Amino acid sequence: MSTASDQLNDASSDTAPTVGLFVTCLVDLMRPSVGFASVKLLEAAGCVVEVPTTQTCCGQPAFNSGDTKTTADIAKQVIAAFESFDYVVAPSGSCAGMLKAHYIELFDENDPWHGRATAFAARVHELISFLTDVRGMTDVGARFDGTATYHDSCSGLRELGVKTQPRKLLSSVGGLTVTEMTDCEVCCGFGGTFSVKYPDVSNAIVEKKTANISASEADLLLAGDLGCLFNMAGKLKREGRTIAVRHVAEVLAGQLDEPAIGEGQDMS
Amino acid sequence: MPVDDETRRTLNMLRTSPEKAVRVADKLKTIRIVEPTQVVLGEGVYWLYGEAELDTGVCLESVFVIDTGDPDATSGTLRNYYWWIIDNWYPQGDLSGLKRLEIGEDEAFPFRWKTNIPLDASIASGRHHRAD
Numbered sequence: 001m002s003t004a005s006d007q008l009n010d011a012s013s014d015t016a017p018t019v020g021l022f023v024t025c026l027v028d029l030m031r032p033s034v035g036f037a038s039v040k041l042l043e044a045a046g047c048v049v050e051v052p053t054t055q056t057c058c059g060q061p062a063f064n065s066g067d068t069k070t071t072a073d074i075a076k077q078v079i080a081a082f083e084s085f086d087y088v089v090a091p092s093g094s095c096a097g098m099l100k101a102h103y104i105e106l107f108d109e110n111d112p113w114h115g116r117a118t119a120f121a122a123r124v125h126e127l128i129s130f131l132t133d134v135r136g137m138t139d140v141g142a143r144f145d146g147t148a149t150y151h152d153s154c155s156g157l158r159e160l161g162v163k164t165q166p167r168k169l170l171s172s173v174g175g176l177t178v179t180e181m182t183d184c185e186v187c188c189g190f191g192g193t194f195s196v197k198y199p200d201v202s203n204a205i206v207e208k209k210t211a212n213i214s215a216s217e218a219d220l221l222l223a224g225d226l227g228c229l230f231n232m233a234g235k236l237k238r239e240g241r242t243i244a245v246r247h248v249a250e251v252l253a254g255q256l257d258e259p260a261i262g263e264g265q266d267m268s
Numbered sequence: 269m270p271v272d273d274e275t276r277r278t279l280n281m282l283r284t285s286p287e288k289a290v291r292v293a294d295k296l297k298t299i300r301i302v303e304p305t306q307v308v309l310g311e312g313v314y315w316l317y318g319e320a321e322l323d324t325g326v327c328l329e330s331v332f333v334i335d336t337g338d339p340d341a342t343s344g345t346l347r348n349y350y351w352w353i354i355d356n357w358y359p360q361g362d363l364s365g366l367k368r369l370e371i372g373e374d375e376a377f378p379f380r381w382k383t384n385i386p387l388d389a390s391i392a393s394g395r396h397h398r399a400d
Binding site: 183186187189191194197198200201203204205208 | 273274277278280281284285288290299300301
C-alpha cells in the first residue's frame with residue numbers, strides 16, 4: 001500500500017515546494033534531533049527543505065517582555081531570511097505563532113515592513129499541521145511500540161488550531177496507542193518568561209500536569225513544543241516518574257536514536 | 269477588557285487546584301503558592317478560588333483577590349475578583365461575560381461570594397454591591 005508520502009515523493013521535483021525550516025533556538029541548542037526529524041518528515045512530504053543559516057531567534061522572549069523595538073529588528077532579520085521560500089515551517093507552535101500572529105503587530109500599517117510581515121505570515125506553518133493540512137500527509141510509515149499521551153501546547157492550540165493534526169499522524173504509527181490525559185489542553189506552566197517571572201505558580205501548574213500525565217498510564221509523553229517538553233520532563237524527573245518524553249516529530253519520523261528528553265541527565 | 273496571559277494562567281491554576289492559594293506577601297510582592305487551612309488577617313494579599321452567587325441565583329466559579337492587610341490590620345477587604353463564564357475569565361468591571369449569559373447588571377448585583385479556603389471571621393466573605 002502506498003502512503004501519502006510515497007505519492008508525494010513521486011511528484012516531479014519541478015513542482016516540489018520549497019520550505020525554509022525555522023529551526024527554533026531550543027531545537028538548535030538543546031535538541032537538534034528534532035530538526036533532523038523535521039527535515040525527514042518534510043522531505044517525505046515531497047518538499048525541498050533548506051535551513052537558512054542567517055536565521056535567528058523569533059524574538060518571542062523580547063516580545064513577551066515588552067521590548068517591541070528589539071523584536072521588530074529581529075522580525076526584519078527573520079522575514080528577510082525566509083521570504084523567498086514557498087513555505088516557512090517550524091517544529092514549534094510557540095515560535096510559529098510568533099511568526100504568524102505577532103510579527104504583523106510590530107509594524108505600523110504605513111510601514112513597508114507591515115506588508116512584508118503580512119505576506120510572510122501567510123506562508124508560516126507549524127510542522128505537523130503543515131504536513132497534514134497543506135501536504136495532505138496521512139501516514140508516516142513509522143513504528144513505535146508503546147502507549148503515548150499528547151499535551152496540547154498553548155500557542156499551537158490557541159493561536160494556530162493545532163489539535164487533531166498530531167493525533168491523526170500518530171494514529172498511523174504502527175504499534176502506538178494514544179491515550180488522552182485529563183486536561184490535555186491545560187497549560188503546562190512553562191509559558192516562556194512566565195516560568196521565570198512566576199516560578200511558584202508555574203510549579204503548581206506543572207505539578208497538576210504531571211499528575212495527569214502519570215494517571216494516563218502512558219509510557220511516553222509527546223508534544224510539539226520543546227519549551228513545554230523540557231518543563232514537563234524536568235518535573236517528571238524530579239518527581240521520580242519514569243515516563244519518557246519526546247517531541248512528536250521524533251516519533252513520527254522514526255528517529256529515536258537520541259535518548260528521551262532528560263534521560264541520562266541529572267535534572268534534580 | 270481581556271485578561272492577560274499571565275493572569276489567565278494563574279487563574280486557571282487556582283481553578284484546577286482550588287486547595288491552593290496565591291499569596292503576595294512582602295514589599296517586593298513575592299508570589300508564593302500556599303495551602304492554608306484558613307486565611308487570616310495581616311498576611312498580605314491572597315488570590316483564592318471560590319464562588320459568586322449572583323442576585324438572580326446564578327453561581328459562577330470565581331477567583332477573589334483579598335487584601336488581609338499588614339500585620340496590625342483589623343479588617344480585610346475584597347480588592348478584586350474574576351469570574352469564569354462559559355470558557356473565559358472576566359475581570360471585575362467587565363460585564364461582557366454577563367451579557368453572554370443574558371444577565372443584566374441589575375440582575376447580577378449585589379452578589380454573594382465565598383472562597384474555597386475559609387476566611388478568618390474578620391475578613392469573612394459576604395455581599396458585594398457594585399460592578400466596579
